[in-house]
Amino acid sequence: xxxxxxxxxxxxxLMILIVVVIVSGLGITYYRSIEYITGGLLDKTLSFQLxxxxxxxxxxxxxxxxxxxxxxxxxxxx
Numbered sequence: 001x002x003x004x005x006x007x008x009x010x011x012x013x014l015m016i017l018i019v020v021v022i023v024s025g026l027g028i029t030y031y032r033s034i035e036y037i038t039g040g041l042l043d044k045t046l047s048f049q050l051x052x053x054x055x056x057x058x059x060x061x062x063x064x065x066x067x068x069x070x071x072x073x074x075x076x077x078x
Contacts, residue, residue, distance in 0.1 A: 003072055006068070007068050007072070010061060010064055010065050010068060011065070013061050014058075014061045014062060014065050017054060017057060017058045017061055018058070020050065020054060021051065021054055021055075021058055023042070023047075024042070024047045024048075024050040024051040024054070025047075025051055026047075027042050027043075027044065027046070027047025027048075027050075027051075028044060028047045028048050028051060031043065031044035031047065034047065
């Protein structure tokens with residue numbers, strides 16, 4: 001994989017993780033609304049488990065994202 005493909009894959013994975021972490025966090029706080037919206041699929045217990053389980057992968061992908069930004073900055077034209 002080249003640099004551009006790797007960076008794009010990290011961005012996509014990070015966006016997916018951000019959405020799932022936010023929804024699971026809302027599922028802990030507003031569990032009745034999220035349970036209704038998801039048709040009972042995401043209850044308070046599952047939301048808490050997902051939120052707890054995804055903390056380390058989210059942190060790892062975020063650090064990889066930051067590392068790529070520092071290691072391979074965008075080339076400035078001009």
